Amino acid sequence: MVSPAVLMLFVWMIVPLAMTVYFSTQYYNLLYPGKTSFVGLENFAYFFTYPSFLTSVVNTLLLVGSVLAITVVFGVLISVLVDAPFRGQGIVRMLLISPFFIMPTVSALVWKNLLMNPVSGFFAWLSISLGMTPVNWFSDWPLLSIILIVAWEWLPFAVLIFITALQSMNQEQKEAAQMDGANALAVFRYLTLPHLARPIAVVVMVESIFLLNIFAEIFTTTSGGPGDATTNLPFLIFTQALLEFDVGAASAGGLVAVVLANVVAYFLIRLIGKSLTEA
Amino acid sequence: QTFLTIGTVNNGDMVRMQLLAKEYEAKHPDVRLNWVVLDENTLRQRLTTDITTNGGQFDVITIGAYEAPMWGRQNWLTELKNLPASYGVDDLMPNVRKQLSVDGRLYAVPFYSEGSITYYRTDLFAAKQLTMPEEPTWEQIRGFAEKLHDPSRGIYGICLRGKAGWGENMALVTTMVNAFGGRWFDERWEPEIDSPEWHKAVNFYVDMLSKFGPPGPSSNGFNENLALFNAGKCGMWVDASVAGAFVTDRTQSQVPDKAGFAKAPRQVTAKGSSWLWTWALAIPASSRKQEAALDFILWATSQEYGGLVAQRYGISAMPPGTRLSTYANQAYLEATPFAKVTQEAILTADPTSPSIKPVPYVGVQFATIPEFQAVASLVGRQISGALAGNTQVDKILHTSQGAVRRTMKRAGYYDPK
Amino acid sequence: MATLDIRSLTKSFGDTRVIKGVDLRVEDHEFCVFLGPSGCGKSTLLRLIAGLEDATTGEILLDGKPITDLPPARRNLAMVFQSYALYPHMTVRQNMSFALDLAKVEPSVIEEKVQRTARILELEPLLDRKPAALSGGQRQRVAIGRAIVREPRIFLFDEPLSNLDASLRAQMRLEIARLHQEFKATMIYVTHDQVEAMTLANKVVLFNGGNIEQQGSPQELYHRPVNRFVAAFLGTPQMAFLEATQQGNALVLASGQSIPAPASLPAGQPGRRVTIGVRPEQLSLAPASQGTLEGRIDVIERLGSDAYVYLNVPNLGRLTVRGPGDLAATQGAAAGVQLQPNGFHVFDADGVAIYHPQPA
Amino acid sequence: MATLDIRSLTKSFGDTRVIKGVDLRVEDHEFCVFLGPSGCGKSTLLRLIAGLEDATTGEILLDGKPITDLPPARRNLAMVFQSYALYPHMTVRQNMSFALDLAKVEPSVIEEKVQRTARILELEPLLDRKPAALSGGQRQRVAIGRAIVREPRIFLFDEPLSNLDASLRAQMRLEIARLHQEFKATMIYVTHDQVEAMTLANKVVLFNGGNIEQQGSPQELYHRPVNRFVAAFLGTPQMAFLEATQQGNALVLASGQSIPAPASLPAGQPGRRVTIGVRPEQLSLAPASQGTLEGRIDVIERLGSDAYVYLNVPNLGRLTVRGPGDLAATQGAAAGVQLQPNGFHVFDADGVAIYHPQPA
Amino acid sequence: MSKQKQRRRTLETLRAVASWLVALIIFFPILWMMLTSFKTELGAFSMPPEFLFTPTLENYREIMERSDYMHFAWNSLLTSGGSTILGMLVAVPAAYGFAFHPSLRTRGTLMWMLSTKMLPGVGVLVPIYLIARNLGLLDSRILLIVIFALINLPIMVWMIYTYFRDIPRDILEAARMDGATTFQEIRRVLLPVSRGGLASTALLALILSWNEAFWSLNLTTTNAAPLSALVASFASPEGLFWAKLSAVSTLACAPILVLGWGSQKQLVRGLTFGAVK
Numbered sequence A: 001m002v003s004p005a006v007l008m009l010f011v012w013m014i015v016p017l018a019m020t021v022y023f024s025t026q027y028y029n030l031l032y033p034g035k036t037s038f039v040g041l042e043n044f045a046y047f048f049t050y051p052s053f054l055t056s057v058v059n060t061l062l063l064v065g066s067v068l069a070i071t072v073v074f075g076v077l078i079s080v081l082v083d084a085p086f087r088g089q090g091i092v093r094m095l096l097i098s099p100f101f102i103m104p105t106v107s108a109l110v111w112k113n114l115l116m117n118p119v120s121g122f123f124a125w126l127s128i129s130l131g132m133t134p135v136n137w138f139s140d141w142p143l144l145s146i147i148l149i150v151a152w153e154w155l156p157f158a159v160l161i162f163i164t165a166l167q168s169m170n171q172e173q174k175e176a177a178q179m180d181g182a183n184a185l186a187v188f189r190y191l192t193l194p195h196l197a198r199p200i201a202v203v204v205m206v207e208s209i210f211l212l213n214i215f216a217e218i219f220t221t222t223s224g225g226p227g228d229a230t231t232n233l234p235f236l237i238f239t240q241a242l243l244e245f246d247v248g249a250a251s252a253g254g255l256v257a258v259v260l261a262n263v264v265a266y267f268l269i270r271l272i273g274k275s276l277t278e279a
Numbered sequence B: 001q002t003f004l005t006i007g008t009v010n011n012g013d014m015v016r017m018q019l020l021a022k023e024y025e026a027k028h029p030d031v032r033l034n035w036v037v038l039d040e041n042t043l044r045q046r047l048t049t050d051i052t053t054n055g056g057q058f059d060v061i062t063i064g065a066y067e068a069p070m071w072g073r074q075n076w077l078t079e080l081k082n083l084p085a086s087y088g089v090d091d092l093m094p095n096v097r098k099q100l101s102v103d104g105r106l107y108a109v110p111f112y113s114e115g116s117i118t119y120y121r122t123d124l125f126a127a128k129q130l131t132m133p134e135e136p137t138w139e140q141i142r143g144f145a146e147k148l149h150d151p152s153r154g155i156y157g158i159c160l161r162g163k164a165g166w167g168e169n170m171a172l173v174t175t176m177v178n179a180f181g182g183r184w185f186d187e188r189w190e191p192e193i194d195s196p197e198w199h200k201a202v203n204f205y206v207d208m209l210s211k212f213g214p215p216g217p218s219s220n221g222f223n224e225n226l227a228l229f230n231a232g233k234c235g236m237w238v239d240a241s242v243a244g245a246f247v248t249d250r251t252q253s254q255v256p257d258k259a260g261f262a263k264a265p266r267q268v269t270a271k272g273s274s275w276l277w278t279w280a281l282a283i284p285a286s287s288r289k290q291e292a293a294l295d296f297i298l299w300a301t302s303q304e305y306g307g308l309v310a311q312r313y314g315i316s317a318m319p320p321g322t323r324l325s326t327y328a329n330q331a332y333l334e335a336t337p338f339a340k341v342t343q344e345a346i347l348t349a350d351p352t353s354p355s356i357k358p359v360p361y362v363g364v365q366f367a368t369i370p371e372f373q374a375v376a377s378l379v380g381r382q383i384s385g386a387l388a389g390n391t392q393v394d395k396i397l398h399t400s401q402g403a404v405r406r407t408m409k410r411a412g413y414y415d416p417k
Numbered sequence C, D: 001m002a003t004l005d006i007r008s009l010t011k012s013f014g015d016t017r018v019i020k021g022v023d024l025r026v027e028d029h030e031f032c033v034f035l036g037p038s039g040c041g042k043s044t045l046l047r048l049i050a051g052l053e054d055a056t057t058g059e060i061l062l063d064g065k066p067i068t069d070l071p072p073a074r075r076n077l078a079m080v081f082q083s084y085a086l087y088p089h090m091t092v093r094q095n096m097s098f099a100l101d102l103a104k105v106e107p108s109v110i111e112e113k114v115q116r117t118a119r120i121l122e123l124e125p126l127l128d129r130k131p132a133a134l135s136g137g138q139r140q141r142v143a144i145g146r147a148i149v150r151e152p153r154i155f156l157f158d159e160p161l162s163n164l165d166a167s168l169r170a171q172m173r174l175e176i177a178r179l180h181q182e183f184k185a186t187m188i189y190v191t192h193d194q195v196e197a198m199t200l201a202n203k204v205v206l207f208n209g210g211n212i213e214q215q216g217s218p219q220e221l222y223h224r225p226v227n228r229f230v231a232a233f234l235g236t237p238q239m240a241f242l243e244a245t246q247q248g249n250a251l252v253l254a255s256g257q258s259i260p261a262p263a264s265l266p267a268g269q270p271g272r273r274v275t276i277g278v279r280p281e282q283l284s285l286a287p288a289s290q291g292t293l294e295g296r297i298d299v300i301e302r303l304g305s306d307a308y309v310y311l312n313v314p315n316l317g318r319l320t321v322r323g324p325g326d327l328a329a330t331q332g333a334a335a336g337v338q339l340q341p342n343g344f345h346v347f348d349a350d351g352v353a354i355y356h357p358q359p360a
Numbered sequence E: 001m002s003k004q005k006q007r008r009r010t011l012e013t014l015r016a017v018a019s020w021l022v023a024l025i026i027f028f029p030i031l032w033m034m035l036t037s038f039k040t041e042l043g044a045f046s047m048p049p050e051f052l053f054t055p056t057l058e059n060y061r062e063i064m065e066r067s068d069y070m071h072f073a074w075n076s077l078l079t080s081g082g083s084t085i086l087g088m089l090v091a092v093p094a095a096y097g098f099a100f101h102p103s104l105r106t107r108g109t110l111m112w113m114l115s116t117k118m119l120p121g122v123g124v125l126v127p128i129y130l131i132a133r134n135l136g137l138l139d140s141r142i143l144l145i146v147i148f149a150l151i152n153l154p155i156m157v158w159m160i161y162t163y164f165r166d167i168p169r170d171i172l173e174a175a176r177m178d179g180a181t182t183f184q185e186i187r188r189v190l191l192p193v194s195r196g197g198l199a200s201t202a203l204l205a206l207i208l209s210w211n212e213a214f215w216s217l218n219l220t221t222t223n224a225a226p227l228s229a230l231v232a233s234f235a236s237p238e239g240l241f242w243a244k245l246s247a248v249s250t251l252a253c254a255p256i257l258v259l260g261w262g263s264q265k266q267l268v269r270g271l272t273f274g275a276v277k
């Protein structure tokens, strides 16, 4: 028995997708209202041969991969660090998870203007105080800058989940390991990390969903540049949809993005096993 | 009660209008104004989506010189005719009016206009015993920049737009290309990005800005440069004339008395070396409150409104560049050191003849065709990439040429059909 | 392998004193069982020995050397936890070799030790499984194997069988007894199951509220409990306690009957209050009005081999009598209970034992 | 309150047959215990009766009316789950009144019933607590209370005591027995603990692999098991099985000794293989070389009241002998075992019982 | 006392200090934003940065003057709250179906749902805009509520599904034995029992909706515009703007930040996605 709600959900989800599929076969440019016509797969061909297409796919994967790596690694380290009780633990956790509540646009604006600005940003001041030349974040390390911002936004999510997971860790296992002669590092390596395998899988899965769709941060800071340095797939689609107003090509791009997402998901699921839907 | 939804850009002048519109509401108690204030790019996307899909969300929109004629031609805008005599249509600057019309039919009324001019720091020039000519060339600018550049003291020789965007770096780059004798398209719509003029201009731009510009110029747009100049970090700055009001404003500038003004630099020609941009108010054809909307936009662009601004914020805050009468006003000219340069820039920028070579398009720093936004954004991103040092200028111009041609082709420019 | 001395050990959690000054010696090769009701501090003492908790005051010596301040890793003791605490992501083999791996023992040596232990515990076919794929009893054996492999100086067990069902528990009990004989290891074993304590221990240490009530061989505790608490704690069904007063040579029960006092019972002042303790097997059923005591049968539990008869004796309370499995008795009927002369314990008013029946 | 008839009931999960055609009648007021090893289908049968699983074939009748297709809500049976399955977000009171609430019973009536049940189960002081704030035994009682309040036609229990520790288990066992007497309710009780089965049941149904092996009173199953499986399943320590051949009037054991065959043992063809089954209490220890059988003492378990001696008899296997708690015996020593004449069971080659000792 | 204890205490202190340090670094951008919002525009841009300054409320005053903050905040509240409720209404029954009546396709369907979440919003803007226009729903809160709910549904269904899956079936069966209908079983037992999980799911949905910027910007003008649209109106105007931008950002994020801080414990306990037993 599949409940009617599942069916409703299904319909609900399929409508936008179906419309996208439909539009992807049309020449449909908002600026030329009269010229709409069926063009088959031309939109896909156009999208694929877009000069930035390959770069954007690479950037998308780089962005997703690096942010995942940063958030998982630092998320694990930080959550292990703050796991044991200490004075002010509650406040520390509160501070740690705060970035999660900040709008992406706001984070991007704050990082771009207040922190990473090479002339009057806080980082520039730090570098100068330390006797170094300020880094030109968005021109010299554009993708890295985006990665940093996005990682900062998503780190709290990873920390949240890992803290939750650590709370459920079996204390007696740790003690058993201590009696077996394990020091803190060995406990971390042989007990904590394996215990976090599933939460890590979850973080990877959930974050991938969102990271594949990163747009606001790029739009607000670099607008995909300089060059194609920070153009990812959603941003490329954005240029189609809202600069060229080419709905057909944008729809095609959207479908390509879904396919790419599924490819990524396929590998993720291969990587992290069945732990997501099975007990 | 009539509710007017007004889409507008978050510029200083527009924000001022938003505040002053309380007076309008007081005078028209049956009209309520709802403001949608967005930054330029977002606003443009928002308005385009709405107007092209006939969404009917806006009664008054703020559009630029780029959209006005295109949208007017598509009949997405209401033609503004039979304006009352008191409005003084003929008082509008001719070049500005030309920008907002299609075949003589006016589709939007100008709120303010700007040309591009050269800002410089008189104190720094004096210190180095330099003098800025009235009509500098880019070559001269480069020379000054080299002398003024002193990063250790936080002074950068020249600030220019580097942030990608057809309304950002491409506005400046296009005027430079124009000055170097180039153009976007030849008469048969073949792109000329790969031409020697483009190569010279862009190489010059990238070289100068990388050497004597602030750090990370590829992410600086108008705002960032303005901030830099106001913080006293730029020796020179070539940008929109509206900034004159800001750099001389004591509440936000650290160098209000040290700013000098000159024409935008020329090179092989002066033609098209200064841009012309107008923010204008228009009424979408889909609005169901045409009359109220018309009344409002006429008020907001009237001489009376100018007077109101002068009275509230000082005379130099009057919306620049739209009315001849403003520049006939001695008080304004005296209070506003950059008025004359602005006026000249606007008077000389002829959108129908932006280059020494003939062109098939209208517009100084842009072409009023729907594809321009796309192709210029694309080229802009490539150039900012070159500025960031990622790629070679010559290579990206070649790539851009192909990409632009591809887009033009898809849009049917070379098709017999 | 080792002797353990505990001297005036105390442990407080915050303000609550959990171990209230324990002195104890565990001999080499001894199987020492900590027994006691829930919450009496058995686990805490074991964890103090293991080094998982810090002692508040007092000393712990292993073979005469103080280890009170050593971290657990350096005490060379092995512990089998109640929850087994197997490493869930490691195979049985890895679980067992973990400590040796950490100690950087030669792989070949490790392999050999693991194999030998697995053989002893019949874990060989399971070596490559993960704990999740094992039954309760198998996990139990892995936990023990993990301890054995290390050849520790003392084995510590914290209720290792309490998560198993009855029949597995019986089986594993025998297994542990066998291991003790085989390895001649010193073992400390926490439980609150007296069957385990009785069958496994050389020495039982019975705790109550952070103190040792009595220590000694299981038989000693069963047959010569030093006080009511110990007497009541050991034996199922429980010993019955009958209030009485000592009047010269007789003990007068609260229900009025009088029975001869055992000859060796200390006299005390006349009329002093005592408690008589009788275990079910020290009583037998008699026809109505022919027993020492008369009561009514409440419940009969027939276990096949035995039957327990629960009687209510007016003014005295409940008594339990053990009989053969096919005992003839009817629920609700009146019945007599036969009390053997001298076949009972006597406690004074403070609950201290003053007389035990002499072994036959 | 009700009788239950089960007719040729089967249940398959996918391709695996779990209940293989069960016929059973549970009488009114009967306390029926389902006993059997793990995985034999006890819980499944109980859930079929409850309506939580759909039968594959066969019929279930309650007071003669078919209920096979009724949803659980309409069968009016109450179930006590092994995990108690209390509603964690409701207080004890709400847990107990939930079913009546759903049935839209008058609040005053509900209140009265809950109060009465709480009194019986001594839950009154706990009525406003949530399950999380209760001990295991208390939760258990709430789960039972929830069933009682509904006054169901049959009570179903699925191993209700298996999560309790030994002493609590004993106590709750008595409690359930008392409840059964008090309410005279029909109860079906699943367990794999034979002590529970023996002490509680009027009727024990012993399952094995989805089939009923034997049903009858606990005494009947203990004393007259129909086959080896039943004989081995009941009684701890287990009955010992000795291989033998029947030679005329004698049974010749695999170890060579010969003992007289009981007179009533069916003759069968000469030399047929039989198995002799003896329970620990049917054996006694004798001095070495003076018993029926001779062996070596392996392990002695002293439980205080009793002692179990495990012996190894060459060529025969292991035997268990029960003796008094203070039995004199030494581990490792040779000892004789006394087998009483006719005091044993005999099974044929198929394991079917062909002789039981006669009650004295 | 002993050396061991002393060492442990030192380590604990070090650890606490490190934790605080990391937390402050992570929190710094937000702190800096809040500080900047109380500076003058010139002060916000000055180099070296002003660490000690006279705070001014000028930025806040100007924002209040230019826009009706309460109106935007109210819209944010209504749309994110409404979408959370709507989402829960759809997600709970769906998750119930997945968790308690699983079929072979359950896992595939769940995965497919998650993957639709990867369709970039910009790709479907125009179709959605057209639908909304035809339904007359442009610039309405209803539209945003529906869209937000739609966006968050896959995650919500998945989260609730994992909670439901971990609920002991016995409890539901007990309710069934007690005579509960399916609806009663859900409402009176399942929902209260999984309250914690549902609360964290709702919180997450609320946070995500509150922070959503693309659709709220593109589908609203004034009536339904939430706080993210307000932020957009202060993003990158001409002239100096960092202080005002910081102020408006602080205003936009403060409510959800406070809510998030208040529900920290719930989040820490509840965000398991079934990864924790």
Ligand SMILES: Nc1ncnc2c1ncn2[C@@H]1O[C@H](COP(=O)(O)OP(=O)(O)OP(=O)(O)O)[C@@H](O)[C@H]1O
Binding pocket: C013, C018, C036, C037, C038, C039, C040, C041, C042, C043, C044, C045, C192
């Ligand atoms: N970490 C702790 N903090 C505070 N009190 C504790 C701690 N550990 C144990 N206690 C308390 O110390 C007392 C003894 O606990 P312990 O675990 O040693 O009992 P136990 O004899 O093992 O009981 P059980 O048979 O139930 O395992 C209990 O009252 C317990 O509540």
Ligand SMILES: Nc1ncnc2c1ncn2[C@@H]1O[C@H](COP(=O)(O)OP(=O)(O)OP(=O)(O)O)[C@@H](O)[C@H]1O
Binding pocket: D013, D018, D036, D037, D038, D039, D040, D041, D042, D043, D044, D045, D192
């Ligand atoms: N839902 C199910 N799907 C498939 N197989 C099942 C299901 N429920 C039970 N089984 C199988 O049916 C058999 C009988 O299970 P059941 O739970 O009835 O055993 P049991 O006698 O209650 O055992 P235990 O004493 O361990 O509780 C087992 O082999 C079990 O694996």
Ligand SMILES: [Mg+2]
Binding pocket: C042, C043, C044
């Ligand atoms: Mg304990």
Ligand SMILES: [Mg+2]
Binding pocket: D042, D043, D044, D158
């Ligand atoms: Mg079962």
